[in-house]
Amino acid sequence: MTKFLPLISQIGTRHGSRSFRTCELKCANQCDHPEPNTSGNEHIQTVMRSAFSRRNVLKVGAAGVAAAGVASLAANLPAAADQPVSGSAAGNGDFPGFDRHGALTHSVVPPNRKDDIVIPAGYEQGVIIKWGDPVVPGAPKFDPYKQTPEAQAKQFGYNNDYTMIVPLRDDRKALLVCNHEYTDENLMFPTGKYDAATIARIGLAAHGLTVVQIERVGRKGQWVRDKDLSRYNRRITATTKFEVTGPAAADSRVGKVAFGTFGNCAGGVTPWGTILSGEENFNGYYDVTGTVPAEYVDSYKRYGVPTTVTKSARQWSTVDARFDLTKTPTEVFRSGWVVEVDPYDPKAAPKKRTMLGRLKHEGATTTITADGRIAVYLGDDEKGEYIYKFVSAGKYDAKNRKNNFGLLDEGTLYVAKFTGDGAEDGLYDGIGQWIPLTTDKKSFIDGMSVQEVLINTRVAGDKAGATRMDRPEDVERNPVNGRIYAALTNNDKRGSTFAVDEANPLAKSHTRDTLDSPLIEKAGNRNGYILEISEEGDDAAKTGFYWTLFLVCGDPTAQETYFGGFDKTKVSPISCPDNVSFDGSGNLWISTDGNVLGSNDGIFTVPVAGPNRGQVKQFLSVPFGSEACGPLVSEDDKTAFVAVQHPGETDDATFEKPTSTWPHTDNFPRPAIACVWRKDGARVGS
Numbered sequence: 262m263t264k265f266l267p268l269i270s271q272i273g274t275r276h277g278s279r280s281f282r283t284c285e286l287k288c289a290n291q292c293d294h295p296e297p298n299t300s301g302n303e304h305i306q307t308v309m310r311s312a313f314s315r316r317n318v319l320k321v322g323a324a325g326v327a328a329a330g331v332a333s334l335a336a337n338l339p340a341a342a343d344q345p346v347s348g349s350a351a352g353n354g355d356f357p358g359f360d361r362h363g364a365l366t367h368s369v370v371p372p373n374r375k376d377d378i379v380i381p382a383g384y385e386q387g388v389i390i391k392w393g394d395p396v397v398p399g400a401p402k403f404d405p406y407k408q409t410p411e412a413q414a415k416q417f418g419y420n421n422d423y424t425m426i427v428p429l430r431d432d433r434k435a436l437l438v439c440n441h442e443y444t445d446e447n448l449m450f451p452t453g454k455y456d457a458a459t460i461a462r463i464g465l466a467a468h469g470l471t472v473v474q475i476e477r478v479g480r481k482g483q484w485v486r487d488k489d490l491s492r493y494n495r496r497i498t499a500t501t502k503f504e505v506t507g508p509a510a511a512d513s514r515v516g517k518v519a520f521g522t523f524g525n526c527a528g529g530v531t532p533w534g535t536i537l538s539g540e541e542n543f544n545g546y547y548d549v550t551g552t553v554p555a556e557y558v559d560s561y562k563r564y565g566v567p568t569t570v571t572k573s574a575r576q577w578s579t580v581d582a583r584f585d586l587t588k589t590p591t592e593v594f595r596s597g598w599v600v601e602v603d604p605y606d607p608k609a610a611p612k613k614r615t616m617l618g619r620l621k622h623e624g625a626t627t628t629i630t631a632d633g634r635i636a637v638y639l640g641d642d643e644k645g646e647y648i649y650k651f652v653s654a655g656k657y658d659a660k661n662r663k664n665n666f667g668l669l670d671e672g673t674l675y676v677a678k679f680t681g682d683g684a685e686d687g688l689y690d691g692i693g694q695w696i697p698l699t700t701d702k703k704s705f706i707d708g709m710s711v712q713e714v715l716i717n718t719r720v721a722g723d724k725a726g727a728t729r730m731d732r733p734e735d736v737e738r739n740p741v742n743g744r745i746y747a748a749l750t751n752n753d754k755r756g757s758t759f760a761v762d763e764a765n766p767l768a769k770s771h772t773r774d775t776l777d778s779p780l781i782e783k784a785g786n787r788n789g790y791i792l793e794i795s796e797e798g799d800d801a802a803k804t805g806f807y808w809t810l811f812l813v814c815g816d817p818t819a820q821e822t823y824f825g826g827f828d829k830t831k832v833s834p835i836s837c838p839d840n841v842s843f844d845g846s847g848n849l850w851i852s853t854d855g856n857v858l859g860s861n862d863g864i865f866t867v868p869v870a871g872p873n874r875g876q877v878k879q880f881l882s883v884p885f886g887s888e889a890c891g892p893l894v895s896e897d898d899k900t901a902f903v904a905v906q907h908p909g910e911t912d913d914a915t916f917e918k919p920t921s922t923w924p925h926t927d928n929f930p931r932p933a934i935a936c937v938w939r940k941d942g943a944r945v946g947s
Contacts, residue, residue, distance in 0.1 A: 264882045280886065280911045286443055286541060286574055286905075294847055296748050297565050298645035300723035306831050312320040334626045363846020365946045370774055371877050372860030376885040376921050378905070380937050384945075389437065389475060389902075390486045391933030392419050392818040396473050396494050405916070406451060410459070413466035414498055417473070419444045420932050421904040422890045423624065423840075425536055427604055431476045435484070436493055436604045438536045439904060439934060440525035441468050446575070448909065448930060451916050455729040461580045465499040468523040470538060470611075472496075472604045472874065482899035482945065483939025495607040499523045500581075502610060503600070507670045508701050509615035509715040512594075519613055520583070526642065527624030527735050527840055532635070532657055533665040534718035536602045537614075539622025541642055547571075547577040550663055551587040561586075563719050564621070565643070566593050594716055597667055599625045599639070601669065614669045616701055617651050618718035623734040624840070628801050633657055635668050636801035637836075638745060640733035644721065646726040648677040648736055652802050671701045674714070676727040679808055690809040693794070696725045697804075734842040742846025742869060743799035746811070747792040748838040751853065753785035753858045771819040772836075772857040787857050788815035788822075788836040791849070793869075812840060812867070812877065816858055825867070825875020833879040835865050844946060850880070852889040853901070862889045864903055868947050878945065881937060884908045884923035884930075898944040901937045908932060 332373050348387035368381040380386050393403030393416050400415035401407075416442030427436045427921045444464045455463075474491035475484045499521035510517045526541035544565040553561065553568055561568050567586070578585035583592045598613040599622055618627060620641040628636050633656035639649040653672040658664040675695035682691040700723045701715040706714055706721045714721040731752035739743050770787040771780040793811040797803035813823040816834045824832045849869050853862040863882035883889045883905050890904035908930040909921025921930045939945055 268458075282445070282894060282912050282914075283888075283907060283910050286445055286910075293676075297563050297643065298719070298723065298729055300729075301728055302723060302729050334693055334730070344495065363844065363847075363848060363947055364871070364873070365458065365848055365876070365878060365945075366867060367866070367878065367880060367946050370863065370880060372834060372858065372879070373882055374776065374859075374861055374885055375882070376909075376923055377925075378884060378923075378935055378937070379882045381880065383940055384937055385481075385483070385940055386484055386935055386937045387485065388926075389484055389934045389936055390417050390471075390473060391924060391926070391931040392417055392421075392467075393931065394486060395490065396471055396496050397491050398412075400490075405449070405927075406454060408450070408455070408463055410466045413463050414496055416468060417471055418494075418496070418498075419467040420906045421450065421471075421675060421934050422526055422906055423538065423891055424891050424904045424934055425528065425530050426893065426895065426902065427530060427534055427536070427724035428896075429474075429651075431602070434487065435475055435477075436472055436491075437475045437484075437934065438470065438472050438602070438604050440470055440528060440538050442525055442541070442906065443523075444468065444575070445907060445910055447915055448919065449916070452874040457576070458580050461575060464523070464575055465523075465577060465581070466496075467498075468521075469498040469501065470494065470525065470536075470602060471600070472598075472607065473862075474558070479940035481940070482895070483934070484530070484900060484902075484936050493607060497522065497602065497611055499577075503613050504610045505595070505598075505613045505615060506614035506667075507617075507715070508711045509619070511711040512716060514591045514594040514716060515615065516595070522600050522611070522613075525600070526622065527640075529624055529637070529737075530602075531627050531628035531665070531669075532629060532659070533662045534605065535605075536592050536604055536758060537625040537627070537637070538600040538602065539620075539624045539639075540597050540600065541621045541623060543593070545573055546577060546596075547576065547584050547586050547593055548573050548576060549586050550578070553586050554590050557590055560717050560720075560739075561593070563717065563730050564593075564597065579716040594619070597621065599637075599669075615715050616670050616672060616674065618674050618698075618714075619716050620648060620649070620718055621646070624736070626735070626737045628740075629657055630695070630802035631798070631800040632802060634672070635665075636738075637669070638736040638738065638747075640736045640747065641891065642721070642732055642734050642750075644732055644754060645729040647731060648733045648734060648747060649676070649718070649722075649723045650675045650801075654701070673700045674698045674718070675804065676722045676725050678726060679728040688809060690807070692807050693806045695806070696727065697901070698722070725828070731789065734838075739843050739847050739849070739869065741843065741845075743794065743796075744869070745792075745794035746841050746849060746869075747794070747807075748791050748841050749792055750837050751786055751789040751840055751857075753787055756900065770821055771816055773859040776859045778859060780819060785852055788813075789838050790814055790839055791841070791851065808812070811869070812838070812875065824877055827873065827875035827877075832877040833865060833874070834860075835877050835879070839888070840891060840896060842892045844944075845896070845898045848946065850892040850894060850901075850946075851877075852892045854888045854890075861885060862887065864889050864892045864901070886910050886914070886922045886930075887921070887923070887932075893946060897939060897947070899942065901945045903937065904932075904934045906932055 350486040422440040472495040474487040528538040599617040623640040623642040637652040732750040791812040815822040817829040837855040887908040893902040
């Protein structure tokens with residue numbers, strides 16, 4: 262019997278630490294296909310201005326804002342926006358609530374290629390839960406030679422991604438919720454043991470989400486899986502029944518019921534304690550065995566969905582007709598939404614919230630506006646796509662949890678447009694505007710109804726003139742300084758698909774094949790950057806903002822890199838930021854995916870204020886061939902959580918001959934969630 266997924270013929274790495282196989286299974290090799298966004302809208306690279314070498318101080322005034330055409334923003338610029346921000350003590354970016362005692366003092370983990378989680382001196386680590394561990398009652402002991410779809414639906418799924426911890430009344434216990442983004446059948450199954458249909462059904466069960474109770478060990482920061490399976494424990498898979506809510510549910514292409522969630526990447530937690538999960542690379546799960554309706558072709562293409570005869574890597578259509586677009590052409594319109602799950606009620610149907618738009622959602626993170634409404638920030642993870650925001654019509658009710666359950670169904674969906682300030686200030690910075698696309702009752706896009714905007718949100722963004730970004734992934738609001746931080750992972754087509762000039766330093770960037778090899782200059786933005794946004798009055802309901810590039814990632818010895826103005830000789834190399842989070846002091850924590858500097862991916866810390874603003878320090882590295890997902894710092898700052906995804910996912914790896922065995926409990930790899938804490942029980946990072 263042949264392997265269900267044939268080994269890829271080309272061995273190596275496609276994007277730094279990412280293998281060809283990872284690209285095939287995670288995003289259906291989207292880099293091999295034409296960029297779906299052919300709108301011709303202005304790209305973020307054409308907005309940016311000039312070299313960092315001339316000046317490392319950020320400064321913008323009201324006159325510059327008015328001259329750029331958004332005079333109304335000038336009177337409401339964020340308080341810190343007209344102050345110098347640099348690595349100097351004189352202009353350190355301090356803000357109300359800034360905690361100087363939260364300084365990041367951990368030792369630096371050097372770049373490496375070890376098959377383990379490498380942590381700073383004075384820290385300890387432990388695995389909380391791994392693929393195959395029991396989640397719900399009746400789950401059998403994991404045995405890779407006796408896998409069944411029914412068993413997998415009761416066990417921890419594969420390739421854990423976004424992770425969130427929500428509290429229980431007992432402060433020694435909590436609920437861990439995570440996504441299971443995708444599967445790698447080559448590493449999951451012994452060669453020849455299972456037929457293709459069984460593998461496909463197990464794969465369906467290995468996707469989705471897990472809710473599992475965890476418990477604290479002592480008071481230092483270690484957490485473990487609660488072996489007594491809690492009544493809260495739950496598995497949601499690619500076949501679970503979902504309720505579809507919001508305006509698009511009234512459209513016949515979508516309907517009020519959907520089955521399953523898959524391709525889930527990052528997410529968020531709402532103020533009322535539900536979990537949001539973003540359906541991302543859903544396009545790679547569908548097959549076409551014949552033709553598709555002509556009226557859907559343009560929409561399919563805009564989302565990278567196949568329109569001609571195609572066999573996906575997993576070929577789920579052989580066991581479930583939903584995944585054959587020739588037979589069920591509207592099924593794909595039930596994918597690409599933000600999912601909401603109540604971890605406290607395992608009997609509650611999970612929801613697909615259509616008011617948040619249909620994208621390749623990297624995540625959905627929330628905050629409360631000045632007048633008590635809910636804002637949700639959304640990234641669309643593909644080259645040339647957009648950043649979005651939703652603001653609810655109703656207000657959050659802290660006294661009545663159930664009153665909040667419909668807040669994400671009514672409000673306004675916006676898309677971001679960025680404008681350079683036009684000044685020769687030596688920085689990438691400027692102003693921007695959140696452009697309304699639709700409310701739940703009225704569309705602002707000519708020729709598109711409310712339902713059409715929500716189902717084909719990318720097309721609405723095109724028509725609104727939004728700014729094309731370099732793979733906008735996680736977008737989160739810092740709870741301490743109120744600013745928004747977006748991870749823009751990379752775009753290797755900069756300089757080819759997108760025009761550049763000498764004022765655009767990211768037309769070329771530097772990579773490294775191995776830790777010992779020299780830097781190589783290549784076309785495009787290979788290492789990514791972190792965007793910092795300050796909204797008017799630090800109010801998430803406002804539509805005007807100021808922006809700057811906080812980090813231009815890469816090797817600090819490369820000319821194009823920039824670290825918030827901090828001394829480049831004192832920072833860690835960082836490449837391909839993917840997700841962001843914050844500790845209690847407002848420090849930024851960054852995870853990476855696809856490091857192109859010759860080392861494993863990891864988690865990095867960086868202050869956003871004070872004399873060390875911009876000082877990137879590597880906090881940990883993840884095992885060989887894996888991606889660092891998360892990061893997450895506990896509310897008491899005593900624990901850092903990391904989800905290790907696809908360890909050992911190299912093109913030549915098989916179940917019998919793995920290139921990683923992490924977490925080293927078996928002779929094959931098992932994706933898992935781990936935690937890191939200080940031996941002395943103090944705050945992590947500090």
